[in-house]
Amino acid sequence: MKTDYLVVGQGICGTFLSWYLEQGKQDFLVIDNALPSTPSKVASGVINPITGRILATTWLAETLLPFTWNAYEQLGITIGADIIKEYEIISFPSTQQMKEAHEKRIGEYNSYIQPALNNYPSFNYLYNSYSISPVWLVDLHPILNNWRNFLQSANKLTETFFDVNELKIEPDCIQYKDITAKKIIFCNGTEAFSYSFWKNLPYADNKGEALIADVPELSRDHIYKIGSLVMVPWYNNQWWIGSSYEREFESAAPTDAFRKYAENQVAGCLRVPFKITGHLAGIRPANMERRPFVGLHPHYPSVGILNGMGTKGCSLAPYFANQFVKYLVKAEPIDPLADVGRFSKVLKRET
Numbered sequence: 001m002k003t004d005y006l007v008v009g010q011g012i013c014g015t016f017l018s019w020y021l022e023q024g025k026q027d028f029l030v031i032d033n034a035l036p037s038t039p040s041k042v043a044s045g046v047i048n049p050i051t052g053r054i055l056a057t058t059w060l061a062e063t064l065l066p067f068t069w070n071a072y073e074q075l076g077i078t079i080g081a082d083i084i085k086e087y088e089i090i091s092f093p094s095t096q097q098m099k100e101a102h103e104k105r106i107g108e109y110n111s112y113i114q115p116a117l118n119n120y121p122s123f124n125y126l127y128n129s130y131s132i133s134p135v136w137l138v139d140l141h142p143i144l145n146n147w148r149n150f151l152q153s154a155n156k157l158t159e160t161f162f163d164v165n166e167l168k169i170e171p172d173c174i175q176y177k178d179i180t181a182k183k184i185i186f187c188n189g190t191e192a193f194s195y196s197f198w199k200n201l202p203y204a205d206n207k208g209e210a211l212i213a214d215v216p217e218l219s220r221d222h223i224y225k226i227g228s229l230v231m232v233p234w235y236n237n238q239w240w241i242g243s244s245y246e247r248e249f250e251s252a253a254p255t256d257a258f259r260k261y262a263e264n265q266v267a268g269c270l271r272v273p274f275k276i277t278g279h280l281a282g283i284r285p286a287n288m289e290r291r292p293f294v295g296l297h298p299h300y301p302s303v304g305i306l307n308g309m310g311t312k313g314c315s316l317a318p319y320f321a322n323q324f325v326k327y328l329v330k331a332e333p334i335d336p337l338a339d340v341g342r343f344s345k346v347l348k349r350e351t
């Protein structure tokens with residue numbers, strides 16, 4: 001079988017890359033093994049313009065936010081689902097330091113933070129409450145499932161494990177079992193970093209856990225930030241509560257330590273009844289520079305990557321998938337801060 005692009009992985013990166021290839025009328029095939037606990041499946045889907053302890057504006061926020069909204073709207077039309085919604089985060093800082101970080105941002109140019117206007121009797125909070133907006137919430141499950149159905153019905157998806165030992169790389173094509181492709185593009189998250197030709201990238205796998213809870217009396221009109229945890233409306237009228245950011249971990253499985261920590265936090269903060277109904281964990285394909293890996297391998301031009309999205313896959317994946325496809329089809333440049341070619345030196349070594 002011959003194709004132009006073989007895409008490995010159908011998380012949020014592989015979904016947007018293959019969708020843009022489809023939009024550009026390109027010939028492609030996707031291989032995905034449908035792992036159950038990928039970061040794209042356990043993520044809450046929040047696109048937040050500010051980030052971290054100091055609530056800094058996220059990289060490229062002013063470009064990314066409008067682009068991302070539009071990309072999800074367009075993808076939603078293709079897959080017949082309403083997949084993006086605007087929200088406001090109501091943030092309750094849990095320490096004096098966090099409160100000061102919020103106060104400092106109010107009134108800054110293009111600030112995304114304001115004092116919240118209402119009271120929130122469902123919560124105990126020591127300090128003031130703040131409103132963060134605009135924030136987008138994307139519905140990852142219908143995105144992944146509906147796009148997968150589209151690929152399946154178009155005979156563009158092979159649901160199987162991609163075995164890198166079966167890959168033969170030539171300068172102008174690749175051979176994988178009975179498939180010959182002009183290019184292969186790795187969108188398979190953390191697994192790609194175990195391959196000899198990508199393993200020298202400065203990746204930094206990062207585990208995240210979240211609880212799922214039933215909180216029937218809590219208004220679903222907002223996302224809430226309680227200290228370092230975020231409560232996000234989830235499927236089946238449940239709430240997603242997370243997450244952790246762990247660089248060191250023993251396995252990908254949910255831990256008792258996180259469950260106890262998060263349950264205590266929620267119990268201390270919520271004034272309405274709640275019941276924990278689930279516990280999720282996933283490993284984010286993060287990187288030390290906090291900039292993604294996008295483009296063709298500097299020493300193997302038939303091999304590409306769209307990866308390393310870290311905590312921001314929902315906003316970075318559409319933007320950089322679009323850039324990558326424009327690069328492939330029209331030779332338009334990739335942002336040098338994201339172009340994987342910046343690691344040419346370390347990628348020359350495979351040991």
Ligand SMILES: Cc1cc2nc3c(=O)[nH]c(=O)nc-3n(C[C@H](O)[C@H](O)[C@H](O)COP(=O)(O)OP(=O)(O)OC[C@H]3O[C@@H](n4cnc5c(N)ncnc54)[C@H](O)[C@@H]3O)c2cc1C
Pocket residue numbers: 008009010011012013014031032033034035038039040041042043044045046047160161162163187188189190191207208209210242243244281282283284285306307308309310311312313314315
């Ligand atoms: C708890 C948690 C919460 C998060 N919350 C948010 C959030 O609110 N907002 C946000 O923007 N980001 C969030 N993230 C980060 C986000 O989830 C990731 O950046 C993003 O999902 C990464 O997507 P990906 O497509 O690169 O990888 P993945 O989601 O890992 O997808 C890779 C795909 O490749 C497949 N695959 C892997 N290896 C193979 C193989 N050998 N053969 C075939 N298929 C293979 C897998 O089955 C999977 O479908 C969160 C992450 C976690 C863990």
